[in-house]
Amino acid sequence: MVGGKKQKTMSRRAGMRSYDNHTAAAWLFLAPSLTAIAIFFVIPVLSALVMSFTDFDIYAVGNLNVVRFMGFRNYTRIFETPLFWKALRNTFYFVLVGGPLSVAVSLGTALMVNSKLARFKPFYRTVYFLPVVTSLVAVAVVWRYLYHPAHGLLNLALSYFGVAPIDWLGNPDIAMPAIVVLAVWKNFGYNMLIFIAGLQNIPEDLYEAAHIDGAGGWRQFVDITIPMLAPTTVFVVMITIIGYFQLFAEPYIMTEGGPMNATMSVVLMMYEQGFRWWNMGFAAAIAFVLFAVILIFSILQLIIQRRLQQ
Amino acid sequence: MKGRTIAVVLNAGLVFLALITLTPVVWMVSASFMIPGEASTAPLHFFPAHPTLEHYQVLAERLHVGRYFLNSFIIASAVTLISLVFNSMAGFVFAKYQFPGRDKLFRFLLAGMIVPAQVTMLPLFLMLKSMGLINTYVGVIIPGLASIFGIFLIRQFAGSIPDSLIEAARIDGASEFKVYRSVVLPLCKPILLTLALFTFMGTWNDFMWPLIVMTDNANYTLPVAIANLKGEHLLDLELMMAGSVVTILPVLILFLAFQRHYVRGIMVGGVKE
Numbered sequence: 001m002v003g004g005k006k007q008k009t010m011s012r013r014a015g016m017r018s019y020d021n022h023t024a025a026a027w028l029f030l031a032p033s034l035t036a037i038a039i040f041f042v043i044p045v046l047s048a049l050v051m052s053f054t055d056f057d058i059y060a061v062g063n064l065n066v067v068r069f070m071g072f073r074n075y076t077r078i079f080e081t082p083l084f085w086k087a088l089r090n091t092f093y094f095v096l097v098g099g100p101l102s103v104a105v106s107l108g109t110a111l112m113v114n115s116k117l118a119r120f121k122p123f124y125r126t127v128y129f130l131p132v133v134t135s136l137v138a139v140a141v142v143w144r145y146l147y148h149p150a151h152g153l154l155n156l157a158l159s160y161f162g163v164a165p166i167d168w169l170g171n172p173d174i175a176m177p178a179i180v181v182l183a184v185w186k187n188f189g190y191n192m193l194i195f196i197a198g199l200q201n202i203p204e205d206l207y208e209a210a211h212i213d214g215a216g217g218w219r220q221f222v223d224i225t226i227p228m229l230a231p232t233t234v235f236v237v238m239i240t241i242i243g244y245f246q247l248f249a250e251p252y253i254m255t256e257g258g259p260m261n262a263t264m265s266v267v268l269m270m271y272e273q274g275f276r277w278w279n280m281g282f283a284a285a286i287a288f289v290l291f292a293v294i295l296i297f298s299i300l301q302l303i304i305q306r307r308l309q310q
Numbered sequence: 311m312k313g314r315t316i317a318v319v320l321n322a323g324l325v326f327l328a329l330i331t332l333t334p335v336v337w338m339v340s341a342s343f344m345i346p347g348e349a350s351t352a353p354l355h356f357f358p359a360h361p362t363l364e365h366y367q368v369l370a371e372r373l374h375v376g377r378y379f380l381n382s383f384i385i386a387s388a389v390t391l392i393s394l395v396f397n398s399m400a401g402f403v404f405a406k407y408q409f410p411g412r413d414k415l416f417r418f419l420l421a422g423m424i425v426p427a428q429v430t431m432l433p434l435f436l437m438l439k440s441m442g443l444i445n446t447y448v449g450v451i452i453p454g455l456a457s458i459f460g461i462f463l464i465r466q467f468a469g470s471i472p473d474s475l476i477e478a479a480r481i482d483g484a485s486e487f488k489v490y491r492s493v494v495l496p497l498c499k500p501i502l503l504t505l506a507l508f509t510f511m512g513t514w515n516d517f518m519w520p521l522i523v524m525t526d527n528a529n530y531t532l533p534v535a536i537a538n539l540k541g542e543h544l545l546d547l548e549l550m551m552a553g554s555v556v557t558i559l560p561v562l563i564l565f566l567a568f569q570r571h572y573v574r575g576i577m578v579g580g581v582k583e
Contacts, residue, residue: 025486
């Protein structure tokens with residue numbers, strides 16, 4: 001009995017030796033990245049959550065002992081702060097107007113570049129993609145001058161069509177749309193490439209069959225292109241929305257959140273509260289509200305994706 | 311005939327869109343060679359009447375742009391090299407090793423991609439402060455040591471390496487590290503180049519984190535320096551354009567030189583699980 005058990009263990013050991021070696025090697029290979037992610041990502045996320053329930057401020061930065069827990073007070077304070085609602089509304093405007101606009105421009109451009117009738121396709125693909133790789137800070141500086149009311153290129157060009165000068169970034173009603181236009185210009189090339197890949201994955205014979213059945217260009221677009229492109233579109237909308245919720249550099253460089261807080265975004269407010277006024281507990285709560293909003297949107301997208309797959 | 315009209319309209323649309331896309335970039339370059347005040351004087355003109363290099367000279371001699379360039383270059387290179395090693399090892403494991411908990415761990419990492427980086431910034435700042443790493447290269451580099459997206463990208467690619475190649479190396483007596491170093495890494499070269507481009511350009515263009523960590527002017531990266539320059543030199547349009555050119559040009563050249571490899575990253579990353 002005892003001998004039999006021993007034998008069994010031994011044979012299992014022999015069989016598993018290479019397996020165990022592999023597992024050890026696997027964890028060794030994983031160690032550097034997992035350690036970095038644990039210490040510099042997971043722990044900070046958890047700490048931020050704890051922090052959002054404290055009154056962590058400039059005094060606490062110097063002396064941790066003065067930190068006090070204050071339950072949900074930061075969160076209730078956030079929702080009692082008119083500036084936060086303004087920032088949230090502005091961010092939603094940027095996401096819900098800029099996001100769909102950017103995806104629509106990307107899809108339209110992808111269809112045009114992918115068309116059999118288009119010439120010099122690689123050239124256009126490269127040109128449309130150029131803004132994506134540029135530094136957002138640098139192009140925001142450039143666009144700030146383009147938008148200048150008195151001698152910006154945009155108003156000068158419009159004056160030839162008899163349009164009176166527009167104060168793009170100085171008018172609270174126009175500043176956010178102006179930032180949306182910059183964002184679409186900067187980003188549409190990225191999603192365009194993903195759409196082009198999606199379009200090229202649609203089997204050509206689907207179109208041929210539809211053609212034989214007498215379906216015109218528009219019918220083919222509605223019956224084949226749109227449904228076949230749906231998974232790509234959901235993916236593109238998802239990454240665009242998550243990115244757009246993090247609006248920061250454009251208002252930081254172009255308007256500093258103004259005029260009259262018309263371009264104050266959630267992340268800009270978090271940055272100012274956290275790193276300018278050192279209200280870090282309050283800022284951490286703002287960050288988590290943003291996270292919650294992004295999470296809700298991501299879950300919605302996943303549900304839509306599941307539905308599409310069925 | 312109808313098809314012909316559509317073709318003309320379509321190609322005209324493409325040209326028009328290309329003009330809109332290029333105008334800000336070309337104007338930036340053009341204005342950076344204009345004499346002070348020229349770009350903001352009516353009537354509108356697009357090209358410099360008397361091209362000058364004086365703004366680049368001022369940037370180099372008085373505003374230490376070389377220093378910022380070097381800071382950006384060191385940080386972006388360090389992040390690229392380190393994260394490439396870390397991510398490729400992890401990606402290889404998730405693609406080719408079987409062990410309990412592997413898929414759970416990978417799903418946990420993927421879920422982490424949804425957390426916006428801003429959530430980590432406040433505690434990370436305090437952590438680095440207690441370690442004395444604020445205002446250092448290391449402080450800026452730390453969040454980029456490993457990236458979940460990078461691990462994902464490598465895993466997708468390494469999955470296509472035939473198991474038989476890895477097994478053959480093991481039978482020949484190669485250690486696991488040797489398998490990684492001599493079999494997996496060479497075969498992953500295309501995706502490593504892609505990831506290197508993504509990481510370098512992403513780090514070069516990153517703004518918020520270096521803005522937070524670098525408190526001393528001499529340590530600024532180019533985007534932070536440009537944002538700071540804007541405060542004092544907002545009225546020097548031509549000078550600011552030259553600064554923007556210096557910030558954008560390196561990544562633009564990298565992109566144009568390695569376009570094909572860069573684009574592949576978007577395609578692989580865009581393919582759903």
